[in-house]
Amino acid sequence: MDLRFDGRVALVSGGAQGIGRAIAIAFREAGARVHLVDRDSRIKEEGCDLGLPAHVVDLTDRDASAGLVQSVVEQEGRLDILALAAGGLAGLAGLPLEGVTDENWDRIMGANVKSALWLSQAAAPFMTKAGWGRIVIVSSGAGLRPSLTGLYGYTASKHAVIGLTKQLSVGLARHGVTVNSVAGLHPVEPGCPAAVGWMEPGAESPGPVRRQHRSLGPTRRHRKCHTVSR
Ligand SMILES: NC(=O)c1ccc[n+]([C@@H]2O[C@H](COP(=O)([O-])OP(=O)(O)OC[C@H]3O[C@@H](n4cnc5c(N)ncnc54)[C@H](O)[C@@H]3O)[C@@H](O)[C@H]2O)c1
Numbered sequence: 728m729d730l731r732f733d734g735r736v737a738l739v740s741g742g743a744q745g746i747g748r749a750i751a752i753a754f755r756e757a758g759a760r761v762h763l764v765d766r767d768s769r770i771k772e773e774g775c776d777l778g779l780p781a782h783v784v785d786l787t788d789r790d791a792s793a794g795l796v797q798s799v800v801e802q803e804g805r806l807d808i809l810a811l812a813a814g815g816l817a818g819l820a821g822l823p824l825e826g827v828t829d830e831n832w833d834r835i836m837g838a839n840v841k842s843a844l845w846l847s848q849a850a851a852p853f854m855t856k857a858g859w860g861r862i863v864i865v866s867s868g869a870g871l872r873p874s875l876t877g878l879y880g881y882t883a884s885k886h887a888v889i890g891l892t893k894q895l896s897v898g899l900a901r902h903g904v905t906v907n908s909v910a911g912l913h914p915v916e917p918g919c920p921a922a923v924g925w926m927e928p929g930a931e932s933p934g935p936v937r938r939q940h941r942s943l944g945p946t947r948r949h950r951k952c953h954t955v956s957r
Pocket residue numbers: 740741742743744745746747764765766767784785786787812813814815816837838839842865866867868910911912913914918919920921922
């Protein structure tokens with residue numbers, strides 16, 4: 728499939744590494760003008776390496792997310808595509824049920840759900856006014872079923888991401904804006920840091936899951952970040 732996005736402007740969240748970075752490269756190669764955003768300041772170096780404008784924003788902050796969208800539109804004159812990969816385990820791999828607190832629950836829900844909500848909310852008026860927009864939110868297999876991470880907050884947040892995707896899709900479809908979610912399996916390669924730290928069935932602690940994934944993946948091959956991004 729040869730999809731082209733010439734003339735389109737894409738904002739890719741979680742672009743400092745892993746799947747977000749691979750998505751940004753794929754959009755750039757397909758002709759889009761791409762902006763990167765991450766809360767990790769390393770996004771600036773990635774932006775330089777990739778030749779893409781990069782923004783350091785914590786996307787759990789609604790006002791900061793709205794400011795970012797405004798600034799991209801001011802620079803580019805439009806915003807056509809949101810590709811939202813920010814999120815992940817929020818540093819909580821291996822957290823047992825009794826370890827769930829207000830703070831770490833809010834952290835993982837914020838990283839996965841609010842980060843998608845606030846950017847979508849801010850971008851929707853520009854997309855609906857243009858009559859065209861594409862929003863793709865990276866959820867997870869953990870949004871469809873229990874997770875190998877063993878993480879309660881992660882699984883709940885990814886189910887919420889899929890619910891958010893469905894509601895946004897209904898709300899925005901009549902304006903020419905489609906909203907979809909990718910619920911992929913893990914890429915397992917160096918450079919996808921979240922690929923380590925997942926739970927083997929029956930394991931006491933997180934560890935590599937290569938053997939597990941050989942049996943789970945339909946292709947019986949380890950996936951790479953760029954495979955998931957396409
Ligand atoms: N890697 C996997 O095995 C896997 C599997 C299924 C789904 N996913 C999902 O895919 C997405 C990307 O995964 P990845 O492996 O590339 O993760 P990653 O941890 O490598 O990258 C996630 C990025 O999101 C950024 N981020 C987190 N919270 C943020 C916030 N509040 N504001 C701005 N940026 C924030 C991080 O700084 C990081 O750069 C995540 O949503 C993850 O849950 C990953």
